[in-house]
Amino acid sequence: MNLDYLFDAAHWDFSAGSIPQLILSHLWYVLLALAIGTVIALPIGLYIGHTGRGSFIAINAGNAGRSLPTLGLLMLMVTLLGLGLLPVLIALTVLVIPPILTSAYAGLRSLDQRVVDAARGVGMRPWQVLTRVELPMALPVLMSGFRSAALQVVATATVAAAVGLGGLGRLLIDGLAVNDYSRVLAGAIVVAVLAVLLDLVLAFAQRWIVSPGLRVSR
Amino acid sequence: MITFDDVVKVYPGGGTAVDHVSLELPTGKTTVFVGPSGCGKTTSLRMINRMISPTSGRVLIDGQDVAGQDEALLRRGIGYVIQHAGLFPHRTVLDNVATVPVLLGKTRREARTAALELLERVGLAPEFAKRYPAQLSGGQQQRVGVARALAADPPVMLMDEPFSAVDPVVREQLHREFLRLQKDLGKTIAMVTHDIDEAIKLGDVVVIFRQGGVVAQVGTPQELLADPADEFVAEFVGRDRGLRSLSFDTAAELPVLPVPAELVLDEAGRPLGWKTGADDVRPTGGTFTSADTLRLVADLAILSPVGIAVRVDADGKADGITPHHDLADYLAARRG
Structure with a gap:
C-alpha cells in the first residue's frame, strides 16, 4: 500500500474518473442531501421547538434515523425505485435529518425562556419571535447539528459508488475490485481531508453568522 | 387609567390565581402590586398586556377592553420590563433599545439615534451602546431594560420585579433614578414586587394581594402604614410600620x-x-x-x-x- 495513486499527476487532470472530478460529484451529493435534509428537518425542528408540541417526534425520529444502516436503506431504495440519483439522495437525506431536526429542537428548547417572554412582551408576533430572537439565539446549537450532519454525509456519500454512481466511493470500490490498495487509500485520504475542510468552512461560516453577543462573556 | 373589572383567572387543574379582582390604576401614577409568592400579583400584571388572558372579567386601558385588541399592537404600546431585564443577548445594547420603534416601522437608523438619547436618560454612557448584554453588570442590564421599555414612549409601563435581581446598593440607586424618571415622565405604571419596602417607596398606590389572588387592601403607602385593613396587612407591612410611616412627613x-x-x-x-x-x-x-x-x-x-x-x-x-x-x-x- 502506498500513496502512488494519490500523487500521480495523471489522476488530477479533471478528466472523467479523475480525483477532482470525483470530488465534485461527491460534493454535489453532499450538498443536495444537506439541502434537502435541511429543508425538511429545519422547519419541523423549529416548529416543535417553538411550540413544544410533538417533542416525542423530535426525540424518536432522531434515534430511529441514527440507527438505520445507510447501505441497507440504499439497497432497499434501489430495489423499489431502480438505479439512479434518487435512491442515493433518499438514503443520504435520511442520514442528515436527525442531527438537524434534533439540534433545531434542542436549540430552541434550551433558550432562556425569560428572553422569549420579553420578545413576546415587547410586541413581536410569533413569526418575529422565531426569526428575530429564537433562531439567532439558537444558531450555535443549530450549526453544531448541521456540522455533524455534514461530516456524516461526506463520509457516507461514498455509498453512491456502490450503486453505480460517482463520488469518491468510486476509488474505494474500484480499488477493492482490482486489488489496487493505493487507490483505496487515496479515496480514504481524500474523503477525510474533504471532511476536515468542509468542517473548517462551516466553522468559519458559524463565526460569521453567529452574533458576537452570544460568544462574549464579561 | 387601567381598570380591572371583576377579573378572575383559574388555571386548568383548578388553581385560582386571581379571584374577583376589581381595581383602578390611576393615570400618570405608579401602582405597585405586592404580596407573598403565589398571590396572583404577576398574573394580574400580565393580564394587562394579554400575556395571560383572564378566565372571566375584563381588563381595560382608558376604557378599552384589551381583549378586543391585536396582541402585538397592544404590547408595542405598553412598556414591558421584567426581572433580569430579559435583554436579547445577540443584539447590542443599542439595538435592544431600538427594538420596539423598529417593530413600529421606524427605520433602524432613526430608532438607533433615539435609542442613544434614551441610554443617556437612564444613566448609561454612550460607549455602552455597542456592547452586548453579557458584557454588562446586572444593574446596567436593568437600565437597558428600562430604556427598551421607554423607547416607543408608551403611556403605560408594566414592570415585573424590575429591581429584584440586583444587589441592595445598586437597587437603592435604581430606585432613586426610577423616582426621578417617573417625576419627569408621569407614566401610568403597574409594578410587581414582593418587597413591601420597595412598594412603599416607589408606589403612589399600593395594592396588597394575599394568597389565592385576593386583594387585601388598596391605598396610598401612608394609608397602609397608618391604617392596615386587617391582621394580614398589618403583618405584611411589618412591625415597624409606626417608625416607617414617619418617612412621609418632613x-x-x-x-x-x-x-x-x-x-x-x-x-x-x-x-x-x-x-x-x-x-x-x-x-x-x-x-x-x-x-x-x-x-x-x-x-x-x-x-x-x-x-x-x-x-x-x-x-x-x-x-x-x-x-x-x-x-x-x-x-x-x-x-x-
Missing part, C-alpha cells in the same frame, strides 16, 4: 429648642459634638434640616449620646435641637 413643622451651651460648635457655627464631661466631647451622630423626614429625626434622637437631635440650616450651622421626648410629644399631638 420636619418642617417640628418645634425646636434653642441651641444650648453643651453643644460644641466650630467658628462657622457647625456642630462638632456634645460636651458630656470636662474634656469629653462626643459626636452628635448626624444632623437634620427642616426638609428631612421625621424618621431621620427619630433616628438621630436615638443615635445621639444625649438623646437629642440637632437641626442645622442650609449652611450647616446649628439652629435648633429636638430632644426625643419633644419629638414624642409632637407625634402624639399630631395623631390628635
Whole structure:
C-alpha cells in the first residue's frame, strides 16, 4: 500500500474518473442531501421547538434515523425505485435529518425562556419571535447539528459508488475490485481531508453568522 | 387609567390565581402590586398586556377592553420590563433599545439615534451602546431594560420585579433614578414586587394581594402604614410600620429648642459634638434640616449620646435641637 495513486499527476487532470472530478460529484451529493435534509428537518425542528408540541417526534425520529444502516436503506431504495440519483439522495437525506431536526429542537428548547417572554412582551408576533430572537439565539446549537450532519454525509456519500454512481466511493470500490490498495487509500485520504475542510468552512461560516453577543462573556 | 373589572383567572387543574379582582390604576401614577409568592400579583400584571388572558372579567386601558385588541399592537404600546431585564443577548445594547420603534416601522437608523438619547436618560454612557448584554453588570442590564421599555414612549409601563435581581446598593440607586424618571415622565405604571419596602417607596398606590389572588387592601403607602385593613396587612407591612410611616412627613413643622451651651460648635457655627464631661466631647451622630423626614429625626434622637437631635440650616450651622421626648410629644399631638 502506498500513496502512488494519490500523487500521480495523471489522476488530477479533471478528466472523467479523475480525483477532482470525483470530488465534485461527491460534493454535489453532499450538498443536495444537506439541502434537502435541511429543508425538511429545519422547519419541523423549529416548529416543535417553538411550540413544544410533538417533542416525542423530535426525540424518536432522531434515534430511529441514527440507527438505520445507510447501505441497507440504499439497497432497499434501489430495489423499489431502480438505479439512479434518487435512491442515493433518499438514503443520504435520511442520514442528515436527525442531527438537524434534533439540534433545531434542542436549540430552541434550551433558550432562556425569560428572553422569549420579553420578545413576546415587547410586541413581536410569533413569526418575529422565531426569526428575530429564537433562531439567532439558537444558531450555535443549530450549526453544531448541521456540522455533524455534514461530516456524516461526506463520509457516507461514498455509498453512491456502490450503486453505480460517482463520488469518491468510486476509488474505494474500484480499488477493492482490482486489488489496487493505493487507490483505496487515496479515496480514504481524500474523503477525510474533504471532511476536515468542509468542517473548517462551516466553522468559519458559524463565526460569521453567529452574533458576537452570544460568544462574549464579561 | 387601567381598570380591572371583576377579573378572575383559574388555571386548568383548578388553581385560582386571581379571584374577583376589581381595581383602578390611576393615570400618570405608579401602582405597585405586592404580596407573598403565589398571590396572583404577576398574573394580574400580565393580564394587562394579554400575556395571560383572564378566565372571566375584563381588563381595560382608558376604557378599552384589551381583549378586543391585536396582541402585538397592544404590547408595542405598553412598556414591558421584567426581572433580569430579559435583554436579547445577540443584539447590542443599542439595538435592544431600538427594538420596539423598529417593530413600529421606524427605520433602524432613526430608532438607533433615539435609542442613544434614551441610554443617556437612564444613566448609561454612550460607549455602552455597542456592547452586548453579557458584557454588562446586572444593574446596567436593568437600565437597558428600562430604556427598551421607554423607547416607543408608551403611556403605560408594566414592570415585573424590575429591581429584584440586583444587589441592595445598586437597587437603592435604581430606585432613586426610577423616582426621578417617573417625576419627569408621569407614566401610568403597574409594578410587581414582593418587597413591601420597595412598594412603599416607589408606589403612589399600593395594592396588597394575599394568597389565592385576593386583594387585601388598596391605598396610598401612608394609608397602609397608618391604617392596615386587617391582621394580614398589618403583618405584611411589618412591625415597624409606626417608625416607617414617619418617612412621609418632613420636619418642617417640628418645634425646636434653642441651641444650648453643651453643644460644641466650630467658628462657622457647625456642630462638632456634645460636651458630656470636662474634656469629653462626643459626636452628635448626624444632623437634620427642616426638609428631612421625621424618621431621620427619630433616628438621630436615638443615635445621639444625649438623646437629642440637632437641626442645622442650609449652611450647616446649628439652629435648633429636638430632644426625643419633644419629638414624642409632637407625634402624639399630631395623631390628635
